[in-house]
Amino acid sequence: MHHKQSTTMAFTITTLNVNGLNSPNKRSQLIHWAKREKPKILCIQETHLITGQPTRLTNKEYPNQIYANSPIKKKGVAIWFHKSLTPQITKEHPDPEGRYLIILTQIQGQHYTIASVYAPTTKQSTFYRKFFRELNKLKQGRIIIGGDLNIPLQHQVDTKSEKQKNVRPETSTHALNLKKHLKNQALYDAWRECNPKEKDFTYFSYPHTRYSRIDYIMVDKTTLQQLTKAHIGIRTWTDHAPVTISIKLSQTNPSTSHWRLNESLLNNKTIVQECSQILKEYFSLNSTPDISQPTLWCAHKAVIRGQLIKTASLNKKQREQTMLDLTKQLNELETQNKAQPRPQTAKLIRSTKGKIHELELIKINFQLRKLKLNYYTKGNKASKLLAKILQQKQQSQSIDHILDNTGDKITNPKAIADAFATYYSTLYNLEKDSNTPQPLQQEIQTFLLKAKLPQISQDHLDLLNAPIQPMEIQTAIHTTPTGKAPGPDGLPTIYYKTFQAILLPHLTQLFNQIFQQGNFPEEMLKATITTIPKPGKSPTQCPNFRPISLLNCDLKIYAKILANRIKEILPTIIHQDQSGFTKGRQGPDNTRKLLSLIEKANHQKMPVILLALDAEKAFDRVHWQYMTNTLKAFGLQGNILHAISTLYSKPTAQVTNMGFLSNPFQITNGTRQGCPLSPLIYNIVLEPLAKTIRDSTEITGIKAGATEHKLALFADDIILTLSNPKQSVQNAFKILENYSQISYYKLNITKTQALPLNLPKPEQNNLKKDYSFQWKQETLTYLGIELANNIPNTYSNNYPKLLKQIQSQLENWKPLYISWLGRMAAIKIMILPKLLYLFRTLPIMLPQTFLRQTQTTIDTFIWSGKKPRIKRKYMQQLTKEGGFGVPSIENYYKAAILEQLAMWNLSPDHKHWLQIEQENIQPFTLQQLMWSEKPLQLTKGKTIYHTTITALKIWTQQKTKKHIHNFPGKLSPLNILETRIPNLSISNWNHLGILNLEQLITNNTMKSYEELQKEFQLPKHDLYKYLQIRHLLTPYLKNIPDQQTEYEKWCLTKAGKKKGLSKIYRTLLSNENDEKPIHIQKWEKDLNATFTQTQWLQAANAAYKHSQCTNHIENQKKILYRWYKTPSILHQIYPTTSPKCWRCNTEKGTLIHIWWECPNIAPFWTAVSQLLYDTMNLHIPLTAPLALLNHGIQDLPQDLQKLTFHILTSARLLIPRLWKTSTIPTKENLIHLTDSNLTYEQQAPRHSEKATSKDKATQHIWRTWTKTNMNIT
Incomplete structure (x- = not known):
């Protein structure tokens, strides 16, 4: 167990002007800096975040973040609370202009008013008057204000320049006005109170070669008395220095935490090899008769834990040593320059800051690449990443307070534990x-x-x-x-x-x-x-x-x-x-x-x-x-x-x-x-x-x-x-x-x-x-x-409520940035399970209005409320059959019913509900009810339960669609003959193993009695019974299908087994129409070529085989289904628009012209063809079917298929990026995008537990690419 040494809570507050958070690098720099410095409360200025946009930065260290944004990309302030705090925020008061944010909160039972302020450089007196008026209305308990006030309070000690001039004196109107407000509120400059005679600064103006202290933390008198330290940090990644104060709070128990292995260490092959060697040596030396197995095992944990801690510590020290050296050097230069500002020193400071910035960017870029890889392989597909995005909240285990038995609040984290x-x-x-x-x-x-x-x-x-x-x-x-x-x-x-x-x-x-x-x-x-x-x-x-x-x-x-x-x-x-x-x-x-x-x-x-x-x-x-x-x-x-x-x-x-x-x-x-x-x-x-x-x-x-x-x-x-x-x-x-x-x-x-x-x-x-x-x-x-x-009443108390929940959830997802395929995946992982749960637990007849409304709600979400460009039947087709796999709600409902219906072919002993439903239809069985051609005459006083009726209705519909024979079907139970032949008793044949008519029939003829005797040991005296059955079945035998349907096979062999619902669903979706889809017909007309269904499926599924990125799959699907709106299509919708190509402006802008035939795009495809040759030293004729639809890619050598696919995919991704323009993608664009994608494909198996040996064996493909294109990329 690791113990933190402090016996008191070091309550640190930092204020920092970050000069904009709109770039990923700046956001990452702030997060890494905050993680390293660990202030308990962080007041941030100049976020440059816009009102109405999602602003919260995902950061486990600071789960509580409050913002006051600006209508434009200027100003903006925020306050962050460290995860070790449990603030009970009672009021948030953001300035609409993003100049200040005032928060009322309670921390460990103490009330605080905390503000983050970014003052303007003009009309300061007006701003101070407004801010302090609001503060006076709201304030409770202790007051802490952190911010960039944009004014030095004391000219002589708060400014420094090479030539001490052109600085506003402290007697200026604004400075006097600010001092007056601070005095009226009884607020104190924390840093100056701790450092009354020192000179230090938070901002350096390079144009004026001038230092100034314009960033402050102001505190009330009570907080001032608890102040233990105040210091100004070093300017590294932003142009302002952080100001930090430490407050000594009441005694608290020391924080303790268990050590936990940093799993990223095990991604390093060298570390794994070192640990493997240590483990082998440990067990080899200590596996002796005098050491018990439990002792040996528990001691091994201590050994490996020590090794891993040592390795992690050494790695961290090596990573941070250069940064520590540069930070120390920067601190010395800043001290020199503050004492005597000189251009040469300022130049060295800027150079050192640049080196620090480069080091930070290396670390940030590495983590950004990891993040991008995660989104490349898991984004917009059914994954935990998408689920987390959809949930729209960061799971926080923090508990800010607990009530004891008397109703009093407990806020101390250790006391809560x-x-x-x-x-x-x-x-x-x-x-x-x-x-x-x-x-x-x-x-x-x-x-x-x-x-x-x-x-x-x-x-x-x-x-x-x-x-x-x-x-x-x-x-x-x-x-x-x-x-x-x-x-x-x-x-x-x-x-x-x-x-x-x-x-x-x-x-x-x-x-x-x-x-x-x-x-x-x-x-x-x-x-x-x-x-x-x-x-x-x-x-x-x-x-x-x-x-x-x-x-x-x-x-x-x-x-x-x-x-x-x-x-x-x-x-x-x-x-x-x-x-x-x-x-x-x-x-x-x-x-x-x-x-x-x-x-x-x-x-x-x-x-x-x-x-x-x-x-x-x-x-x-x-x-x-x-x-x-x-x-x-x-x-x-x-x-x-x-x-x-x-x-x-x-x-x-x-x-x-x-x-x-x-x-x-x-x-x-x-x-x-x-x-x-x-x-x-x-x-x-x-x-x-x-x-x-x-x-x-x-x-x-x-x-x-x-x-x-x-x-x-x-x-x-x-x-x-x-x-x-x-x-x-x-x-x-x-x-x-x-x-x-x-x-x-x-x-x-x-x-x-x-x-x-x-x-x-x-x-x-x-x-x-x-x-x-x-x-x-x-x-x-x-x-x-x-x-x-x-x-x-079962329907009305369950299903309408679920539909409202689904509609509400989909409405909440609208603002999220999720791709077209991502929205389909969202339905599969977040909505479909809820529907299936009800379908299976409440197998009752549902009105078509519910099924239609639910399907429409889902389709509307997938198409973002716009008119669908692809027919629903193609959207719902299975992905392996070239479709999108969008759930068909009606078919899933039917599959849920039919999954339970299949269990009617089991013995009633398998399930209680089978016994109950069968008891109610005696003297018949559920199996007879299922396979009977005509309704059976039930015993007087008996009624069929709703669940049974529902199953029969769905079954009747499907029998007609799937051409399943009632009687005599091969799957028909033998005891159904008892409903056709008076006084027939078939139970002894069941006991001998004859359960279905299929066992009596071969090649559409009845087996002879001698064959049945030999196979099932039928007694001689049952010959008359056999003759009765043969007489009944003979007229039907010629019409019995030779092959069972997939559902019949399931009923016969797998009823009650796992994955029944999904397999039955796939059976219901199976397309019995051999006619080619309209989009395939159009492509074959454009290409003047004909392909088999197998070839189309191979082409359609190439992306699934060769890429881990959903965007590549989406791009291929959109081309295959002719999703893109070309000038000729837009002209049909909007007659005033020109039907001519955007690039050449001479030919009609059809789909095949825009993508392939346009003379202006031809040089780009030539470059693609040349790149394929240069990379693989193999001439591949680049035809439209291959370039646009992957036709023929499976005919290439196995080790070149993936590389060819990614080069062609990059080309297909670049063209839509310049849609509706005359600009042509360049070869450099192509190489850059391909290189980026191949880098992710190369790294993905290393970061995946599910990586196969085949994945790892294809690494040599990327070497071919790198070797050929290193001079360009």
Whole structure:
């Protein structure tokens, strides 16, 4: 752990005139300077930022930034607060002209008025009068004003020139006026008060060879008394020197923070090699019998940590040494020049500043290149970068204050961390809480014994207890995401991925020793808790935050190995009622089940109550002794029991807040959120409660067939479906009370939602007297959706609300700079998941108006409200088929329905909702309903549920479109014959393995009975049954298609498997029309050539193959789809405009003419052709199909395709940049752009974990380019 030495808070305030922030370099210089100097408050002047434009600079060090901008690119001020501060800003008062900004804030309980000021050079008295009048109205508490006041207060000491003249004396009107205002406000010049006899200056005028001190920090008397230091810095990257003061605040605890590996070190091959060698030597020398594996492992962390700290420190020192030397030299020159200004000294100062500036630019340009590379490879595509842009906010973990138990504010960061620690220490040590019932071993065993839990099989137990294999560790490391914060040891996942080959043998030995002996080193069990505010709750109360445990990565790898084993056996011991974190189950299984149960209750007018239980801190309160006993009760024993229990032996934690760590505390209960094993363990410890409720004869649910459904669970989200409400609720709460006594489970009654169905008012009123639930009348919230008390209301309570959210979100994105393809990607990653969630959890019939309106909303956003230039069907086509992949909302909706429909071909035992829906259509099955040619005659009193009807309607539509045969289709279930042949019983054939008609048919004829006997062992006495079936099928056999559709194949082999929805969606989108699209027909006419569909697809997908940049893909798509508006098209829209080419002004400006045939553009394409030859020493005939559309690029040698593509792409990018002009791109433009793109392509694999060996093997291509064009670029 790294401790910062200061025992008091050095509260530093700096003011600085930055002379404009409109260039990326200046913004980067400010950010780097501020990061290096670390002022707590930074007052900035002359930002030159314009009112109404996004102004906030992304900077994690200064998350709180407030601006006062100007209507023009002049003036502008800002105030930044360092991340270590938690200012509670109560008022912001910006000057509309951008001359000043006044902020009222509270820092550590003290009120401050802080102002940043940029005074004009003229009419100063008027400005001061206005500013101080506003200040006087607003001021509260202590006052700090930082700014460029553009006037020296004292002529003799605040100015210096080679010839002391032409300086305004301090007796000037403006200076006297300013002094008067300062005196009236009781404000003091902080620097002058600390340095009464010194001369120093903040600005140097080169034309007048004159120094002056015109930048100040003014403070009130109380702040002045706390002043410890004030100094003027060095002018380096801006023409003003910074002025900084330090204020001594009240005592505070020292800031502490854990060391964390700088992951960029592992991008350096030399450092990786050095560390690899050290690791090999360490393990070679220390792997001896007298050193235990845990000791060996924990000591290795100290060794590698020391090496990495040493390397980082040395690198930083080497990087900064030249800068330190130049800064020292500049300081000496400034001191000389201030004492005696001379032109020669001023010239040296300017030269030294230039060298410093060059060094800073090298660093800034490197980081800018990294930023540009990030945008080149990830910008405007479905990525975290785009998601971050769309969210429009920087996630801040800062907590400015917390309320204690008495309601008083806690603002000190360390005190906030300790307040959380106190709260979590109580929560995670319930054995010390006198108000919490303490479980007794006998009570635990009795409860579990009565639950009669299922037992794990011996085969599964053997798998769980098998020694840990290296492959399991490799899988765990590979599947653990990078970029996550590490635990207290500071070693992130990338460390384990980088040195996996060296660490793997030792991890295997370590984990197996722990696995067998059940003894984890305490150091590895430490955790850092970070807090995340819960949505919609006040961020001033500790309970309103979600604790996330940052665990050491080696512990997470170990836990993931156990989780990977347990998840395979979990479905065998956890009932289907639980759909969360269980393999093969999902949330929609629960919601579809609940929809059917609600409909059943309403149809039978059954009095029912739905209870959505709210468990307080469910994961955090798990009792460990109960957990261990539960694992045993399921039959877990041996190594696996020790392996799990050791994770809960002696863990400790500290809470982190704003760089401050609380005191460590022990944990004696709870499963840690952040551990891969936690959700699986929670499912196991919750199952005894669920089974006890399920088995209770005194609790009645909703009966469907032979099964009585009493509850549905998604992890800790429990919903009870109870009939006979009075008795059932009473007995359910008895069980919940008993469960609470043995497990620390705590039900929050007032947050538990209750939705009565068909319950008489008197009975409702009686229940309301006994239970203080949140009583609902129409809907109940479960898993983020609104379950309505009747199915028709389900749509109105969910879908219109979602559409409004989508429209609002898209409206908020309008001002963002996102490209055309970027807007499509935004829909895919931010909007589509929300729609799919509702489609899957609420599979009801949607009105076409909703689907159309949603699609129109999305299309309007993609086209920025303008008329679409490309037909929707092409936009929605899959990208691999030449389209854009814009989501078709209607087809996604249908795919979601059909994905669940495919499960009708499974046994009803797979899902509860299958059982419920099938029970309602007896004596038929869902499979028969699906494949029947005519509607089946249901038993009297039975009705088909809405979810079933919806699926059938969608299915009927698709059968017609996709030419799927109802009967007899090859996929038709065998038992559908029972609906056609009276008194036919086919069950024994099902048992022998004949499930579908496909198994009876070969080459459109029935198999002989002898063939079926041989294949399926049919009994001889079933010959008559066979003859009946053959007689029925013979008329149909000739018309049965030889090939199954893709959906039929899915139903037959993959129903219920992963990725079903996306595969079915692709099937729905498949284009059955062989006619070439209109844009292809136009291109072939222009080019006087014909290409096959395969050739068009190869050309269309070339950009995906050869470039990582979305802009290149967008450019190619726009050309392919003839997106660009040429003079001939513009003439059709605006008849007054000329149809002639902008360049030659003689020929008609068609698309092919503008891009290729114009005589003025021909020399450019000649230059492109020559560049291809010069670079690759290979003559490639440059035709229009190749140059414009990539036709034939796949026929080139493999190692030249990428280079050819990028040269041609650069050419295609340059032409639209000069659209509507007569200017022609030059060869130099082409080389420069190609070089830039190839540089990014070359660097991308180095910075990507997903880089393939093929990517890295193509590096020689760039050498060819560099060698050929070095003299030009």
